[in-house]
Amino acid sequence: MTADSANEFTKRSFLTLEQAIRNDLAEGRLAVDRRLPSERELAERYRTTRITLREALSHLEMDGLIYRENRRGWFVSDRRLVYNPLWRTDFQRMTREQNRQASTELIEAVSAVAPDDICALLEQPSGTEFWRIRRRRRVDDRLVVFVEHHLSKAVFADILEQDLTGSLTNLYREKYALEYGDVSFEINPVALTGMSATELHCSDGTFGLQIVRVNRDQTGRILDCDVEYWRHDAVSIRIDTRDSIP
Amino acid sequence: MTADSANEFTKRSFLTLEQAIRNDLAEGRLAVDRRLPSERELAERYRTTRITLREALSHLEMDGLIYRENRRGWFVSDRRLVYNPLWRTDFQRMTREQNRQASTELIEAVSAVAPDDICALLEQPSGTEFWRIRRRRRVDDRLVVFVEHHLSKAVFADILEQDLTGSLTNLYREKYALEYGDVSFEINPVALTGMSATELHCSDGTFGLQIVRVNRDQTGRILDCDVEYWRHDAVSIRIDTRDSIP
DNA sequence: TCACCTCTTTGGTATAGACCAGATGCGAGG
DNA sequence: CCTCGCATCTGGTCTATACCAAAGAGGTGA
Structure with a gap:
């Protein structure tokens, strides 16, 4: 100055x-x-x-x-990343279309009992085990989102052998011949705490945006559930019913 | 121990x-x-x-x-109000369905030049005048959202003569024979400042959720644009593609 | 009855220090 | 070359106090 x-x-x-x-x-x-x-x-x-x-x-x-x-x-802060949770385009492509550069880090991929609310969303009894994949993503080198995926162990039996730093969407299509169908999601402003704060390198209690999404295939079968925690200043949600919702 | x-x-x-x-x-x-x-x-x-x-x-x-x-x-804080911006059900009904009680206050209804970004969203040249209706809403007596509507003066010539504390959705249908068609919206975490903070009785800089929505009729003509500022802890956005999007 | 003023209470902003704990860079030792 | 530990950065938390400004309560006078 x-x-x-x-x-x-x-x-x-x-x-x-x-x-x-x-x-x-x-x-x-x-x-x-x-x-x-x-x-x-x-x-x-x-x-x-x-x-x-x-x-x-x-x-x-x-x-x-x-x-x-x-x-x-x-x-x-840089400009916000425009994000449509109804689209399952992979992250790399989405960022590239906005002239941004993205990267994904795998934090863990294990079998674990999902919390009760997640089990309920996935329409399984409490205590059910799922694959739990935790990742974090950067846009232009800044950590912007922490994601926790919960996948059916039956449907994705050998998912741990796959490359989990890339697009799960593409993996579903290419390795499991699954296409996405309906989606539902929930957006909540929350405080980032615990693992989401730690992994995003922000202090406990920082404001963030939580997006919980349940994905189904074309037959209506539930495939997985993503819980995303975004840095609040890094994202802008945008939805238009004129866009086809694949 | x-x-x-x-x-x-x-x-x-x-x-x-x-x-x-x-x-x-x-x-x-x-x-x-x-x-x-x-x-x-x-x-x-x-x-x-x-x-x-x-x-x-x-x-x-x-x-x-x-x-x-x-x-x-x-x-x-009370529990969050579940809100689907794709639905244009009126606020009263939405809250009633969640066993909450709502009220709306009209702050002002005037003709005014809309800001450039709003004009662009409404696909009109900068400097265009619109009806500007400002309202605020309570849920169970708590102020939760400040809304600014920008309406086409041509389409809604005599709107100021109507009761503007009720549902605009119903007004459109009953007085103007208009049904909603496509919608697009944008959700941004922002700080509430100026009028949105004042009207919501919160201090300048409080964290909030901004939702900007553009509504069209069945023919694709743009009807209006709503800018909503929500208290962040009072709302949960929920969308499901299995629900019909009218 | 109602508008107006005043006093009290509330949060909002500010001062001037202090120590803690994680992140990081650097140098010593292997 | 690499690793480990320490010194030094950073933000994170804390004590103790003060004044300001808006909100609300309550009284006063037309």
Whole structure:
């Protein structure tokens, strides 16, 4: 930040601090390589305390302008990824169509008893075991979503032998000759906690968007259930009934 | 409990302030007709400072357990309203089907130039005037959503003479013989600011869910555009392709 | 009855420190 | 070359206190 902009900021009210940071961000004075200076440094520059500064940063975070990675620092948010949960196009293709670059990491793939609510969604008795595949995805190198898939062990007997870092959609089609049919999903604003927070490198309690989706094949048989946890500033849900819903 | 873990217990109370409040909420010790004691009283009760206490309350707020009304206090959240933006059932009926009670307040109904992005969505040149209807809705007496409707002045010439506290869906059908056709919408997690925050009685910067919807009639003509701002803990979006999309 | 004013209570913002814990980079030792 | 451990960064949490501004209660006067 230049001496000028520091001088411009003379009033001490909270809103002006937030506005000052907003302006400096917009004009690219603050961030170097999308990364903001440390909180201590910012507090000094704006002649305020870390508590007050963090309050302002939290507001900008909620507004989707910046985000933080746990104990790593603050960063400037990129544009949102447009996402239609009714489409089962694979993630790579979806991001490519938006001129973004995506990657997927496999966290685990095991057999496990699903929680009761998931069993209910999958129309199986509580305590049923499913394949549990946990992955996380990046867009332009930023961690944006943590996904937990629950798959029928009967239908996908040998899924663990497949490459699970790619598209499950394609795997279903190519290895199991399954095409998607109906879908249902639920979107909830939630706090990211536990594993979703850890894997996304954000602190416990960060705001996120949870999307729970149940996928069926053409015969109406339930195939799997995905539970996605998105960084809230990284995604925009968009649905249009004029699009065919395959 | 072993001696080791007892030792650990005395060293660091693994029951954090947040968890303590969480327990008190769950067991009904804290909620007195859904309102929490003042921050000062809570801080005293939990032997901590207001800053720390507010941090904990913010976490619970993000998690959707409690919410605040600007300078009025903290309240315990009720269950979420299930909402399908593809359905144009009127609000009253939707809430009744979930055993909730709804009400709508008209804030203003005027002719006004719509912002550029809204004009673009409505496929009209920038600077076009529309009817602008602003309303807010309550569920079980809690303010949950602020809505801004932009309607074609040509199609709805005399809409200001109608009762605008009721269902616009019904008005379209009964007074204008219009049925809904295709819909498209966009969901974004945002910070509530300005009018949306003021009208919802929440402080500037509170986290919310924005839903922008464009409605068409059966011939594909654009009817209107709704911009909704929801309190994040009050709504759950649910969509199922097996439901008919009228 | 009702508009208006005032006083109290509430959350909202701010100061100035301090220590903790995870992330990271670097250097020493294998 | 690689690994391990330590020093030093970062944000995360905390104490203690103060004043401000809006909301709400209650009283006052037309």
